[in-house]
Amino acid sequence: MKFIRKLCVVLIFGFSSHALLAAEILVNGGFETGDFTGWNSTLSGGVDCWTDWTIGTAGSETGCLPLSAPTEGTYAAYNAFDGFASSFYTLSQDVILPNGNLMAELSFDITAQWFNGGALARVFDLNIVHDGVDLGPIYHFEAAAGSDGAFDWTSFNFDISDLLSDYSGNVITIEADVFIPEQFTGPGGFGLDNVSLNVSQVSEPSVFLMFLMFLGLIKASRFNKS
The missing domain is CATH 2.60.120.260 (Galactose-binding domain-like)
Known part of the structure; x- marks a missing residue:
């Protein structure tokens, strides 16, 4: 459960906090x-x-x-x-x-x-x-x-x-x-x-970041079933 909670925080942060490049x-x-x-x-x-x-x-x-x-x-x-x-x-x-x-x-x-x-x-x-x-x-x-x-x-x-x-x-x-x-x-x-x-x-969140999030969801799903 701790892993899942941490993953949720990462997901929320990844999709709501975009980098701002000011100029x-x-x-x-x-x-x-x-x-x-x-x-x-x-x-x-x-x-x-x-x-x-x-x-x-x-x-x-x-x-x-x-x-x-x-x-x-x-x-x-x-x-x-x-x-x-x-x-x-x-x-x-x-x-x-x-x-x-x-x-x-x-x-x-x-x-x-x-x-x-x-x-x-x-x-x-x-x-x-x-x-x-x-x-x-x-x-x-x-x-x-x-x-x-x-x-x-x-x-x-x-x-x-x-x-x-x-x-x-x-x-x-x-x-x-x-x-x-x-x-x-x-x-x-x-x-x-x-x-x-x-x-x-x-x-926007990078493709690589979204891929890592996807892998994390799969791992969380397997962990939850076990």
């Missing part, structure tokens, strides 16, 4: 190279209150309202959070998801400040895109029209395992968008840092 699959998520290595950016230029995404160390790189320096590391990505009507400031990175069952966690830090909002809200979205189709957005923020506001570096974390369950082995895009809906809505600034996509590959 960060984003490149330069903290922008610590001091540039956009690993990222694609609109880089439409501009100065002052129509500055596109840029890399900085002090929070003054918005070209408009200054923000806090990065709380971790040396660099962060900033933009003016203002500009010409219908401006999109986009940062994106393509990644290849591992094959198999996945557990995935997406995290990032943002900061913002804005004054004298216009008639339409400024927007920040963080999306996941596959083959040109948005799977998100994962996070959506609006600076309300006609408002003043600010918040310091704030961390967000999302379990996106279910969202990515049908896309293992595929290329997906992590995309950060700032949208300015109308001409010069008022001075502002936006910051993004510490973007991370941590993926754990959930491995």
